[in-house]
Amino acid sequence: MALMLRARSSLLRSIFQIPSRSVSSISAAESNSMTLKDMMAQMLTQDLSSFAGSCMPLANMRIGMQIHNIEMRPGQGGKLVRAAGTSAKILTEPNRSVRYVEIKLPSGVKTLIDKRCRATIGQVSNPGHGMKKLRKAGQSRWLGRRPVVRGVAMNPIDHPHGGGEGKSKSSGSHGRVSQTPWGKPTKCGYKTARARRKI
Secondary structure, eight states, X not given: OHHHHHHHHHHHHHHHOXXXXXXXXXXHTTTTSOOHHHHHHHHHTSOGGGSXXXXXXXXXXXXXXXXXXXXXXXXXXXXXXXXXXXXXXXXSOTTTSSSXXXXXXXXXXXXXXXXXXXXXXXXXXXXXXXXXXXXXXXXXXXXXXXXXXXXGGSOTXXXXXXXXXXXXXXXXXXXXXXXXXXXXXXXXXXXXXXXXXXX
16 A cells, blocks of 8 residues: 555655655645545636647637737638747637737738637747848759849840830830749739710
8 A cells, every 4th residue: 555655645646746755645635635636627628728739619718818820711721820939819708709810910900710620739840031141042942942133134026124324214115114034023913994974
């Protein structure tokens, strides 16, 4: 019996980090200390939403929590806030809202997302990724990025900006907007709005 009590006390100490006491003191203070069942029940009832890295529906989270890898539709998979070092913030209490939760994205935009969508608690790792500088051109090539040649430096057959005397994008006709190699406007695309009538 004493051997079982000693093994039990050492097991409890290793799992729950109880300060070392003798077997006799444990048996004497058994009424004051928590039993093994009480300890296991306390572990099971702990708030899982307090652990970083836990993935759960937004309905189970609290206001003000930092989250990332957010779904846009239930069961779709994470779409928002996945870049290095980013996180979003829950602005409304998920339990009080009927269906949607208001979330503030890293860009500052506030958006409504279904409570059934899942997200991961915490911030994405590697926050210093954006501050890292490449030491040489070859390091950019290691990342799979190929060189970018300006259209102004090309011939007219290769790019709409090519040719001409000096640094000119017009290529013969004045007033041309910036274009892609395939002739589409680069700044804001084609104008699709209807022209307003002048009264």
